[in-house]
Amino acid sequence: MGFRVGSFDRAQVGAFRPFCPAYTKNSIVEVDLDELKANGKSLILLDVDHTLVKWKSEDFSPEVLAWLDKAKSLGFDLCIISNTRRVERLRRLSERLGIETVRGKFKPSPAMFRLALIKFKKEAAQAVMIGDQLMTDILGANRAGIDAVWVQKMDGPEFVGTRFNRMIEKFVSGFIYQALVTPVDEGDNGPVGVGLLQRPIVRQFVKFLIVGGSSFVIDYSIRKGLQELIRLDNGDLLSYRAGTWLQQNSTLFNFAETPNKAFAPIAFILASLVATFNSFIWNRSWTFQIKGKEERAKQLRRLYLVSYIGLGINALITTILYTQVHLGLFVSTFAGAFVAAFWNFAGQRFYAFKTPKTTEG
Ligand SMILES: [Mg+2]
Structure with a gap:
């Protein structure tokens, strides 16, 4: 440029x-x-x-x-x-x-x-x-x-x-x-000789990946905290007590061998809600540079929709590659995350944070 x-x-x-x-x-x-x-x-x-x-x-x-x-x-x-x-x-x-x-x-x-x-x-x-x-x-x-x-x-x-x-x-x-x-x-x-990194979409994608990294850290930290670190007054792990309660009150949670594992889906949902909200904040203001409060609630709903579909895509690809194609766990996990990242970026860029076309050139 x-x-x-x-x-x-x-x-x-x-x-x-x-x-x-x-x-x-x-x-x-x-x-x-x-x-x-x-x-x-x-x-x-x-x-x-x-x-x-x-x-x-x-x-x-x-x-x-x-x-x-x-x-x-x-x-x-x-x-x-x-x-x-x-x-x-x-x-x-x-x-x-x-x-x-x-x-x-x-x-x-x-x-x-x-x-x-x-x-x-x-x-x-x-x-x-x-x-x-x-x-x-x-x-x-x-x-x-x-x-x-x-x-x-x-x-x-x-x-x-x-x-x-x-x-x-x-x-x-x-x-x-x-x-x-x-x-x-x-x-x-003019646009002649525009460097790759100077292209708005490439810069947006780099920022998107950075935000994604921060959300991953948040997601993991919350899950780790809820699952293995937070203890109640009597020294019990929060996940143990909550998991026990879940198993006592719903047969749905009997899939897990231990109460701690029964609590895992709850920890997963809480962590992903917070992590996705982190992505929303930073991708909105930093990656896609959206100002003002207009359409904020709608964008948030759309982002959660995109993210959870992305999560589904990730799980589907990882599971198929791992259990049906018999690729290694790492390759399967990586491929799922990789495809989901593109899905999420496209979904945020062209749907969740899509800005209405203005009349100026
Ligand atoms: Mg000089």
Whole structure:
């Protein structure tokens, strides 16, 4: 996926929030200085390479120089944040532009950002960072509590360490772009070359599997607790006492050799109800990104329906493979879970959490 321009709803990016800029621009000269000023910003922190000027170059474009002049005339304090080892070049650039610099610990350490705040006697809220790298400029600024603007890197080669950062950046940006709220210009960065993980459905499936893992842990923990851990006042296992009662009151439970085992279906049902509810919560808000309370009850009912049919499919496949095809227990169990996972994903994606088509494109 190519670089995309817009602003971000940072509440939506969850665990990737530290990497999330306030907004993106194709170039630093597109950053609206009047708007920054209106938002109470008075200190602009600047990355150098591929933000102000190409890597190793000292030829500033007239547009960048004009933008910097305007910033100064509007009364902004400007400060270059750099951890370059080419100190001489940095000194020349700094003198040429008439802009101070802060050098120090490698970004994304927040140290240099804090140093700049001290140097200019500013609060974090008064500063803004502009840079072309998520993993250094944006992450570092966020860690120091400073808003960051992510600009598209200039054309041209990059330092080998930067190229490595770009790979991680590519991965992280896939999650961050989900929170892009005001796409302004997609340019020619169409669907061509869309990476597998960037596809919404693949990302949804990965999230679905993660949620499934958490539900499995919950399911197992509850069953283990109810079956083998929770004891009553007199030291009896809960499962023993409840199972005894069940067997005394219904012949239905005589299938089991022991009271503990008679209680197993009850533990199973309770655990699966809670685990399925866990899947509902996380798949709704995180995997399928559904906002608001609309249709929540209907979605919950549909999800339970899908899940219990999935459970049936799982049991059926596992049983047939194990008892009729005579495959091993592990292979049979795995195959059942595998098919059921696809059933559940499709059922949630296209039925339970199906969102009504909106009129906008
Ligand atoms: Mg840079």
